[in-house]
Amino acid sequence: MTADRVNPEPPERAAVAALADDFLTSLRDWITIPSISTDPAHHGDVARSAHWLADALRADGWPEVAVWDHGPALPAVYACWPAEDPAAPTVLVYGHHDVQPVDPPEAWEHPPFAGVVVGEELFGRGSSDDKGQVAMQLLGVRAHLAATGAPAPAVTLKFFVEGEEESGSPHLADLLDRHTADLACDLVVFTDTPLYARDAPTVNTGQRGVLGAEVTFTGGTSDVHSGRVGGGVPNPATALARLVAALHDDDGRVRLPGFYADVVEPTAAERADHAALPFDEADWLAANAGGAQAVAGEKGWSTLERVWVRPTAEVNGISGGYTGPGLKTVVPREASVKLSFRLVPDQEPAAIAESLREFVAAHTPHGVTAAVVLRGEGTPPYAIDVDHPAAVAVRDAVEGAFEQPVRYSRTGGSGPAAVLHATLGVPVVYLGATLPDDRIHAPNERVVLPLLLRGAEAAARLWRSLPERLS
Amino acid sequence: MTADRVNPEPPERAAVAALADDFLTSLRDWITIPSISTDPAHHGDVARSAHWLADALRADGWPEVAVWDHGPALPAVYACWPAEDPAAPTVLVYGHHDVQPVDPPEAWEHPPFAGVVVGEELFGRGSSDDKGQVAMQLLGVRAHLAATGAPAPAVTLKFFVEGEEESGSPHLADLLDRHTADLACDLVVFTDTPLYARDAPTVNTGQRGVLGAEVTFTGGTSDVHSGRVGGGVPNPATALARLVAALHDDDGRVRLPGFYADVVEPTAAERADHAALPFDEADWLAANAGGAQAVAGEKGWSTLERVWVRPTAEVNGISGGYTGPGLKTVVPREASVKLSFRLVPDQEPAAIAESLREFVAAHTPHGVTAAVVLRGEGTPPYAIDVDHPAAVAVRDAVEGAFEQPVRYSRTGGSGPAAVLHATLGVPVVYLGATLPDDRIHAPNERVVLPLLLRGAEAAARLWRSLPERLS
Numbered sequence: 001m002t003a004d005r006v007n008p009e010p011p012e013r014a015a016v017a018a019l020a021d022d023f024l025t026s027l028r029d030w031i032t033i034p035s036i037s038t039d040p041a042h043h044g045d046v047a048r049s050a051h052w053l054a055d056a057l058r059a060d061g062w063p064e065v066a067v068w069d070h071g072p073a074l075p076a077v078y079a080c081w082p083a084e085d086p087a088a089p090t091v092l093v094y095g096h097h098d099v100q101p102v103d104p105p106e107a108w109e110h111p112p113f114a115g116v117v118v119g120e121e122l123f124g125r126g127s128s129d130d131k132g133q134v135a136m137q138l139l140g141v142r143a144h145l146a147a148t149g150a151p152a153p154a155v156t157l158k159f160f161v162e163g164e165e166e167s168g169s170p171h172l173a174d175l176l177d178r179h180t181a182d183l184a185c186d187l188v189v190f191t192d193t194p195l196y197a198r199d200a201p202t203v204n205t206g207q208r209g210v211l212g213a214e215v216t217f218t219g220g221t222s223d224v225h226s227g228r229v230g231g232g233v234p235n236p237a238t239a240l241a242r243l244v245a246a247l248h249d250d251d252g253r254v255r256l257p258g259f260y261a262d263v264v265e266p267t268a269a270e271r272a273d274h275a276a277l278p279f280d281e282a283d284w285l286a287a288n289a290g291g292a293q294a295v296a297g298e299k300g301w302s303t304l305e306r307v308w309v310r311p312t313a314e315v316n317g318i319s320g321g322y323t324g325p326g327l328k329t330v331v332p333r334e335a336s337v338k339l340s341f342r343l344v345p346d347q348e349p350a351a352i353a354e355s356l357r358e359f360v361a362a363h364t365p366h367g368v369t370a371a372v373v374l375r376g377e378g379t380p381p382y383a384i385d386v387d388h389p390a391a392v393a394v395r396d397a398v399e400g401a402f403e404q405p406v407r408y409s410r411t412g413g414s415g416p417a418a419v420l421h422a423t424l425g426v427p428v429v430y431l432g433a434t435l436p437d438d439r440i441h442a443p444n445e446r447v448v449l450p451l452l453l454r455g456a457e458a459a460a461r462l463w464r465s466l467p468e469r470l471s
Numbered sequence: 472m473t474a475d476r477v478n479p480e481p482p483e484r485a486a487v488a489a490l491a492d493d494f495l496t497s498l499r500d501w502i503t504i505p506s507i508s509t510d511p512a513h514h515g516d517v518a519r520s521a522h523w524l525a526d527a528l529r530a531d532g533w534p535e536v537a538v539w540d541h542g543p544a545l546p547a548v549y550a551c552w553p554a555e556d557p558a559a560p561t562v563l564v565y566g567h568h569d570v571q572p573v574d575p576p577e578a579w580e581h582p583p584f585a586g587v588v589v590g591e592e593l594f595g596r597g598s599s600d601d602k603g604q605v606a607m608q609l610l611g612v613r614a615h616l617a618a619t620g621a622p623a624p625a626v627t628l629k630f631f632v633e634g635e636e637e638s639g640s641p642h643l644a645d646l647l648d649r650h651t652a653d654l655a656c657d658l659v660v661f662t663d664t665p666l667y668a669r670d671a672p673t674v675n676t677g678q679r680g681v682l683g684a685e686v687t688f689t690g691g692t693s694d695v696h697s698g699r700v701g702g703g704v705p706n707p708a709t710a711l712a713r714l715v716a717a718l719h720d721d722d723g724r725v726r727l728p729g730f731y732a733d734v735v736e737p738t739a740a741e742r743a744d745h746a747a748l749p750f751d752e753a754d755w756l757a758a759n760a761g762g763a764q765a766v767a768g769e770k771g772w773s774t775l776e777r778v779w780v781r782p783t784a785e786v787n788g789i790s791g792g793y794t795g796p797g798l799k800t801v802v803p804r805e806a807s808v809k810l811s812f813r814l815v816p817d818q819e820p821a822a823i824a825e826s827l828r829e830f831v832a833a834h835t836p837h838g839v840t841a842a843v844v845l846r847g848e849g850t851p852p853y854a855i856d857v858d859h860p861a862a863v864a865v866r867d868a869v870e871g872a873f874e875q876p877v878r879y880s881r882t883g884g885s886g887p888a889a890v891l892h893a894t895l896g897v898p899v900v901y902l903g904a905t906l907p908d909d910r911i912h913a914p915n916e917r918v919v920l921p922l923l924l925r926g927a928e929a930a931a932r933l934w935r936s937l938p939e940r941l942s
Contacts, residue, residue, distance in 0.1 A: 208698065227882075232812060238715060244712035290802075316802075318708050327683040337712075340798065
């Protein structure tokens with residue numbers, strides 16, 4: 001598919017190889033900073049991490065580097081390296097430098113902030129999510145410049161590396177608003193998603209959105225004795241169970257009115273790509289599903305499709321009445337359920353919220369009062385058209401770097417890609433080289449170093465190819 | 472209906488009136504003992520309360536009085552006063568001398584263990600449940616003897632006053648087994664139920680049984696991220712909600728297989744009695760239902776029937792997944808529901824438990840594991856045939872004492888009556904003179920003193936009439 005098939009040693013690969021030792025030393029150093037954004041005790045470390053990154057960018061020769069540290073957002077890092085050709089496209093690379101907590105620390109085989117290397121693997125919090133991938137992008141730019149011999153990249157490159165992604169990016173929209181001019185671009189490269197598998201590299205094409213809500217049914221002002229009134233008054237917990245049961249039909253489809261009206265189904269080509277990926281149900285369950293014993297879900301779709309391209313309604317938590325040890329025979333005064341809906345293009349969180357309110361109203365029995373509390377405005381879904389020239393360019397770059405066929409995949413979770421797309425008004429493509437079993441958010445996070453080097457090569461190839469692809 | 476209609480001052484009434492001051496002094500003294508059986512710190516007070524009662528019985532002239540204090544049961548009091556006629560029937564009066572906790576103490580307008588009298592009301596924990604009614608029975612015996620002038624009661628009377636009723640009578644069966652000969656009788660008079668209302672005195676004819684169970688659905692070994700797997704694995708909380716929703720049909724009937732097979736419907740006469748009782752829905756809700764806004768339940772039955780003579784399935788508590796503040800997008804690893812089934816004659820707890828297990832098995836989806844844990848063996852339901860001579864005798868005695876029409880009622884809750892019936896092999900009738908709004912188990916428990924005096928008179932009348940009624 002690319003010329004590299006007949007050229008086993010393209011200049012980007014050689015450049016990456018030459019910089020690999022330096023890259024590893026640098027990444028190991030960055031990992032020693034415990035930039036845990038969810039823990040206020042580590043907010044100083046988040047700032048240290050931002051300055052570490054800014055210093056690294058400056059050392060690489062980036063002409064414009066800034067730490068955005070003007071609260072309430074934790075420090076983000078911005079850098080810009082203009083192309084020599086003022087007509088060249090501008091690409092914004094998004095990543096984050098904050099990391100997850102390490103609980104429980106005793107579950108780590110290697111210290112989480114030491115950057116221990118064992119064979120091909122580098123262990124440590126953030127090694128994969130997302131310091132490893134941001135470092136990969138820095139390496140990609142260095143390799144690009146080394147491969148072309150030019151003093152500046154072929155596209156105007158901007159890096160935007162936030163410090164609150166693991167806290168849910170609460171100030172991302174504020175940052176985007178405040179720095180509209182800085183962040184203006186023609187394309188976002190989102191670098192916080194994994195490959196499908198080591199033997200099945202993929203290019204991610206989208207993420208599901210999410211809308212969270214809590215529904216509370218209230219019957220009375222206090223729990224009452226079920227002997228005294230049981231059978232004679234509404235039971236809010238029973239009513240809530242009936243509401244939740246009504247959320248899905250027997251085929252696993254969500255029954256909110258109009259829920260599927262705006263759903264864009266994947267193209268035949270995408271479905272073929274997804275179907276061609278290696279998939280072993282038992283392996284998938286073991287790797288992903290926290291000990292779940294079987295797959296389940298919407299009839300007519302594969303497991304990968306169910307978690308990538310189909311919308312869902314899930315109970316995240318349910319509670320009501322007496323939940324302590326033993327028995328207490330009460331009719332609960334109220335019961336609540338936390339729900340989240342994963343959304344796919346072109347579902348809109350606001351429309352789904354409205355549909356949920358209608359659905360709850362229609363399923364609230366006489367004598368019960370319902371309250372629906374939304375958890376924020378939700379995150380919209382996002383997917384790029386797989387025929388978009390930028391998507392094809394990424395796929396070609398990854399295929400060249402990994403020297404094997406590459407397919408499209410998606411991500412079931414939600415992230416800031418849709419916010420970047422909506423705010424900046426440009427397409428978002430994904431470039432990542434980590435693995436789903438890197439144990440991000442868990443003890444013993446690691447990254448596979450040769451994959452990061454391939455990813456850096458892919459990035460370098462992408463920067464070289466983009467001016468022509470986007471012209 | 473009785474001769475008293477033309478004799479406004481029967482000897483029992485005069486006798487009660489003469490003993491009323493002494494009765495009140497004595498009951499106020501008993502109330503000062505905080506005999507809270509659920510609190511180990513008060514177990515010494517439970518013993519003090521037992522000895523207080525034993526002393527009171529001895530002072531009244533009872534020839535045989537014992538405190539059964541041989542563990543693990545908290546002390547119970549037993550007393551026997553044989554009739555002169557060895558052929559006279561033997562009646563066992565059941566009550567309890569332990570009381571509920573007082574939490575929250577600051578909600579009491581009068582100290583809970585001071586026996587404060589305001590007008591016709593005596594305030595204090597146990598004033599109604601059940602020291603007031605036990606004291607009423609002591610007064611009834613004294614009035615009976617005073618009215619007849621005989622040295623012994625017309626029936627052989629036995630009192631059995633346990634000290635663990637508020638703890639669920641955990642050793643009642645043991646006590647009954649251990650004291651089979653002492654407790655042998657022809658009839659039990661159960662004195663721990665209220666009248667329907669002050670202006671609508673009733674004789675209780677039965678209590679519902681209860682079976683408690685907890686059902687847990689497990690999907691995996693840990694909660695998993697709903698973005699990663701949502702839509703692709705079973706959600707135990709959703710599955711549990713579907714199980715609970717399936718418990719009732721749209722008419723509010725319980726869908727456990729065979730649930731209604733053994734249900735004995737009330738007679739036309741009982742239904743007519745229940746329908747004739749004054750019932751205001753708003754008043755009933757305000758007095759009973761903890762602020763519930765409406766009645767609900769099985770189609771085709773009145774509210775009183777729903778809580779008295781119809782069996783139920785109630786959710787007492789439900790929990791699963793994340794239940795803290797805000798949102799956490801997980802697919803829960805498991806979810807649990809605490810259920811209780813109120814049972815009516817002739818439903819058997821063991822059969823209902825078996826039916827529940829079948830029902831759960833039939834509603835457990837692939838990939839989910841179900842566990843059903845029963846909370847003990849359950850309490851069977853009990854009701855006396857309303858045409859039984861003892862039931863008619865009680866109704867006539869109450870009607871005479873209260874000087875107004877008396878109807879039959881039932882109790883929605885569960886209690887030891889069925890255990891007494893099953894173990895002793897004799898019918899159980901109910902004689903109580905408290906009110907549903909006495910705030911038993913709540914702050915500011917009180918009893919209406921003139922009603923207790925009427926109840927004592929009814930008891931005295933009953934003891935006089937029983938030899939003929941049961942002959």
